[in-house]
Amino acid sequence: MNANLTADRPTFVTHLECSLTGERYAADQLHGLSRAGRPLLVRYDLDAVAATVSRDALAARETDLWRWRELLPVRRTENIVSLGEVETPLVPIARSGGPGVLVKDEGRLPTGSFKARGLVMAVAMARELGVTRIAMPTNGNAGAALAAYATRCGIETIVLCPEDTPEVNVREIALQGARVWRVNGLIDDCGAIVGKGAADGRWFDFSTLKEPYRIEGKKTMGLELAAQFGWELPDAIFYPTGGGTGLIGMWKAFDELERLGWIGSKRPRMYAVQAAGCAPIVKAFEDGVEHAERWEDASTVAAGIRVPRAVGDFLILRAVRESGGRALAVDDGEILRAVDDAARQDGLLLCPEGGATLAAYRQAKADGLVGADERVVLFNCATGLKYPMPPADNWLDRHGTIDFDAL
């Protein structure tokens, strides 16, 4: 019924390219990192795209993620494994944020997080390229998305997560058909085990940016924003940054849209938001260097951005710097206060990582980095329902005398 999932549409991938050296790699073959050990980026014949479709034609399609097919790598429609990747809404938070502040609520995607965007693409490409066994380290949400999509098309999945990953994440991963293991370490410790098994040929490594297609899925956040803002872009974007795939992906999307002639050269200032307890990108940004050192003893309530080391660090830092933005750290107290304020004042339940973007926005506004009248987008990367909330213990005895004045 949704033509995006049934129509055969032309695809325009020409090749892949090392993000560090520019070395070319053939499309339609299975790749991990480049020979330089860096992420591969997918390149398209954008002139041919522009000659084939218009932005208006795309805007007229059903609004899910697959409307962007000509800018995505999947060649054959039959390889698309969909769970209903809706366009996520922009929700104003006038009270806890301000008049121009919009939350892009990514919790509406399958499995309740923006990880679905990356994984729906990576799984389709894995299927297209004949992969039958995948392993991945995760802080929770990526594993859940992988499990759901891989299960749906019969790909075997092994997921490794830090021992303190929220219970709901571990359970949903298992229930959705993956084999999930808790590891006494952080996400990069899990990643080391996944990498060893991949080197031994036991499975394909689906770590962040270690296969080329998750970034293409995350790119759709930037494409959607452009369409939702009427082919202009907001003034500033606050993005919770762990591995940074989404920030890198949006930056790539804006570049492709400009080359297509669908947007102008104006860019949002990109703010990479991290937790004070795990802020390697912030440190590298402030030190003026291109690569970040591993953050030791990483700790934060926002588990999704507890990523001590990011293989795409230089891509994140480049995008932030080119955009005139910054990398910002917020502490856990501010994160929890922001979550609480958005819920109590605007009725919107953010995840801790989403709360971090609101906290960072407030800080940036106080510091004069953002004007009160600017159009700002905060990314709420997952539904707040997955995270612990404070208890609420009021009891009422229906057999007793009810004090209505006290209700």
Place this chain on the structure above:
Amino acid sequence: MNANLTADRPTFVTHLECSLTGERYAADQLHGLSRAGRPLLVRYDLDAVAATVSRDALAARETDLWRWRELLPVRRTENIVSLGEVETPLVPIARSGGPGVLVKDEGRLPTGSFKARGLVMAVAMARELGVTRIAMPTNGNAGAALAAYATRCGIETIVLCPEDTPEVNVREIALQGARVWRVNGLIDDCGAIVGKGAADGRWFDFSTLKEPYRIEGKKTMGLELAAQFGWELPDAIFYPTGGGTGLIGMWKAFDELERLGWIGSKRPRMYAVQAAGCAPIVKAFEDGVEHAERWEDASTVAAGIRVPRAVGDFLILRAVRESGGRALAVDDGEILRAVDDAARQDGLLLCPEGGATLAAYRQAKADGLVGADERVVLFNCATGLKYPMPPADNWLDRHGTIDFDAL
């Protein structure tokens, strides 16, 4: 940016009408139940609607719930309190269901359930009609949706729920700014307390079908289905039935669409799905009566359909009978098995009430009520993430020797 939320659009409400006696009530005034103690239904000048907009014009709008504005009661755009009511996707479950089985995944709505549809409408109308204090009995999800929308526009909210309401529901209601109380009883016991306070003028009663507008919000499920199916309708709908607002609402929507000339006279068979441990509608259906007796000692894992008594019982039963459908009961074991199968086989995490519809569909197919080639819609009324899932306890020691063969 979304014109549905900013454009002033004409409205066509003429009056309200008692669902039992047909007695007329004035629009634009605050109403509870009719003098006969039954739900009020909103009536529109459908000829004027048809003369003003076409179904194609509606289909071309942004796809959220507010695209249906001419068929909704809200007069003034400024009273709309939105949290991003996206059109929910239809997700095929070919393995656990069958080739023609689609799940309408209502967990994508604000606060993670279909209750958002009813409450976004009821709160807008409460605002329009000057209500400042609302109370509601809930099994969880309705209270969460009320809290979010009411909080967002500054309406005070008191929510009463059964003592064993899932922890996540109670917490989200509190976090979203409502005052929430657990009561040692079931939802109708909570409702009795709400009713008493309303009679004393302490608050406005937002119980299911006791105000006229939640049904108008739920009606959009039927409108969306018609648009998603290209202005035809599926062969059968399986709907988890507690208070039954959605089933009644869809039936009303289909009627209005036919009067508009936008669909023909063909209707889906409506299957009202209940749990074997709380099946008053099933009993009344089988007994051939119009009203259901209270179900004593109600008990089921699917808390959302643990409703011993429904004020709209006769409306549910009429729709089911007119459609050629049935009321069906499924036991908790079948519900849990269905949830498990959909997750493990199709990567889709249903809530227990959604699982009940899959269990009922399987049973109906086995009994020859539904053909294997029919187009069937199951309603997953909330995100599966709100409900307990089986534990997953595999541990891996990164310092030890890892047996890769065992992963």
